[in-house]
Amino acid sequence: MQPDPAKVHAEALVIDTHADTPQRFVDEHWDFFEALNGGMVNYESAKKGNLDAEFFSIWVDPSQYPANRSAVRTLSLIDGVLEQVRKHPDKMALCRTPDEILAAHKAGKFVACMGIEGGHSIENNLALLRDYYRLGVRYMTLTWSNTNDWADSSGDIDDPTVKHHNGLTDFGKQVVAEMNRLGMMVDISHVADKTFWDVVEVTKAPLLASHSSARALTQAGRNLTDDQLRAVAKTNGVVMVNLFPAFIDEKWRQAWNDCKTERQKEQDALEAEYRAKGLPVPYTASDAIDRKYAAKVGRAPFDSLIDHFDHVIKVAGIDHVGIGTDFDGIPQPPGGIDSAADLPKITAALMARGYTADDMKKLLGGNLIRVFREVQAKADPSFQ
Secondary structure: OOOOHHHHHHHOOOEEEEEOOHHHHHHOOOOOOOOOOOOOOOHHHHHHOOOOEEEEEEEOOOOOOOHHHHHHHHHHHHHHHHHHHHHOOOOEEEOOOHHHHHHHHHOOOEEEEEEEEOHHHHOOOHHHHHHHHHHOEEEEEOOOOOOOOOEOEOOOOOOOOOOOOOOEOHHHHHHHHHHHHHOOEEEOOOEOHHHHHHHHHHOOOOEEEOOOOEOOOOOOOOOEOHHHHHHHHHOOOEEEEOOOHHHHOHHHHHHHHHOHHHHHHHHHHHHHHHHHOOOOOOHHHHHHHHHHHHHHHOOOOHHHHHHHHHHHHHHHOHHHEEEOOOEOOOOOOOOOOOOHHHOHHHHHHHHHOOOOHHHHHHHHHHHHHHHHHHHHHOOOHHHO
16 A cells, blocks of 8 residues: 555655745845745745755846856855844754754754855855855856856857857866865756766766756756756766746746747836846846736646656656755746645655655655765865
């Protein structure tokens, strides 16, 4: 007799590798223990959904902050996470190692980890990379949707006005090597295909795709091809499936692209309004426009999400899949998922397709812990 999926989910260590919530901490002065108020993850929803650990994404919008001011914004967002931990030491813990995650979980605390989204945050400076590590950052997505000075992004790879590098530059290879030395997970979500393959050649530790789905099912350049899924698995890495409908449902992606021109006009008007004030556009304001258009498109089918988990498992293997929701960084999740409270539905749906309790324990958190542990085991001990 198959075990109850609700019980399996409740007993598992559940880790999400990507939520863009730190912007709320800093820009909205919002507290993780307050009501969601339009967000997708807070303490209450995490508890309801048995989400035990969150990698908070430290993302600097390159369109709003000059390249040589990325570090200031990065540090503000890191501080936003650290302040949450400081304010709630009885319920929340900053964790920098797998053992710290397990210990905090055992003590009944919500686990806060950090990952930087976009290599522009280091301002081409390995010293900054090391400082971020010292502050608790444990992965870095090499690019966001923008190509930086040392790595090409999937987000603008077809833009002829952007200077590209044919993958990683020599400095980019140094960045990957330094991340290996530090014990910081190398995240290949967002990178261009050539960058991906350059990273595979350079890395000496398992790779992480913190929030990417399968390109075979949805033709978003942000998703991984089957060859890339197999390559991540060959490094003993893990691919964390993203919940953004444009990455998990082809019809939704096409409908989203169809309204791009109209959507961009509103974003440009918003940008002009804030530029006239000498201020960056708050994410909440630009996100409100995206949410309006997402609502017009409608909800993507929940089964589309489950299809992506299924596909990654079939191609890369059950040891190389996990969850990277992109909560608070997407206009809406697929139907059936409104907040972290709904994560048990993923476990139930996958078990309905025949996956076992042991499979789910790997997918929900075990695989990420294994990768994190191996990355740190290969690091220079003086940084641990």
